[in-house]
Amino acid sequence: MEAQDGTQQQHIALAHKLFLLTHPDVDDIEKVRLRDEVLDAVKTRDMASLYESLAVASVLEMDTAVLDRMRKRIEDELKTLDDKIADAEENLGESEVREAHLAKSLFFIRIGDKEKALEQLKTTEEKTVAAGQKMDLVFYTLQLGFFYMDFDLISKSIDKAKNLFEGGGDWERKNRLKVYEGLYCMSTRNFKKAASLFLDSISTFTTDEIFSYDTFIFYTVLTSIISLDRVSLKQKVVDAPEILSVIGKIPHLSEFLNSLYGCHFKSFFSAFSGLTEQIKLDRYLQPHFRFYVREVSTVVYSQFLESYKSVTTEAMAAAFGVSIGFIDQELSRFIATGKLHCKIDKVAGILETNRPDAKNALYQATIKQGDFLLNRIQKLSRVIDL
Structure with missing residues (x-):
């Protein structure tokens, strides 16, 4: 080798x-x-x-x-x-x-x-x-x-490496392992964990043997966009000096990131269409191309709708530079799968958002988990009584 x-x-x-x-x-x-x-x-x-x-x-x-x-x-x-x-x-x-x-x-x-x-x-x-x-x-x-x-083989090797590091190990090798694990996570559609591992390695990257630093930044930006909230994206990606030093070398990537954060939706989709060819021709990302397109679309549509309680379909189509029919078809698909929290008034041509109440959702989750815990305790008490 x-x-x-x-x-x-x-x-x-x-x-x-x-x-x-x-x-x-x-x-x-x-x-x-x-x-x-x-x-x-x-x-x-x-x-x-x-x-x-x-x-x-x-x-x-x-x-x-x-x-x-x-x-x-x-x-x-x-x-x-x-x-x-x-x-x-x-x-x-x-x-x-x-x-x-x-x-x-x-x-x-x-x-x-x-x-x-x-x-x-x-x-x-x-x-x-x-x-x-x-x-x-x-x-x-x-x-x-x-x-x-x-x-x-990759999964078993990563687990083996982590076990070896439990007995000690140098930081250089530990940081290299993060990149390998991040690539594995990205290749198996765990984009959130991949983004976290890539961002942790951004200032210590030494794994040129598997891909270049430019490619590493490409993967970091792509995974971060669908994994981080707006505030984290700004702090860890948009303003990151390591990313700023490289992102301009990669066609469409800077416009893709900054237009999303700046809510310039027409520019965003224009840049994204330019990136799709690179994603399709990447052996790690190509199998997840359709999934990634859906996740990116969910992020950008959600970001637009967060600003409104209601908005016309015509206004949204104009903001994205697409036809009303396209927006109607896209949103219908995402609403049906629970990706977007809104409803379409086809007659009036209006989108009405119905964002879930975070506090109420937390309350319902707590009640559900509490019921589950009580059932487990009751079953355990019957066993102990016997």
């Missing part, structure tokens, strides 16, 4: 290219370039099993001579690595033995052999004493998990 020198790991970059190569919205000319880059990366890294699977899926063309050469190089490299392990075990110390096993682990990661890589990482861990080195092995496993989008 490549050294962590401030650049994205090659196998993570390859995973993104593979995603784009099979994406329906990427044009054919771009796919020709991507196919050449993927083939070059696969051949350079001797990823024989991946090459076979891509050939079966008709993503790449099968060349048996190329495959045979890759297999031969893999066989030769494995023999060299095994010889180094044997020599270290016979003639050198525990540290050299660990390093030899680690080299074999990284070789399996490089060629894309997931099962053997996990097995060898486990063997390497058994020969590792330092908590920091064990933590680094977890990061290698996490990168492998994100390459294959294996969320079960």
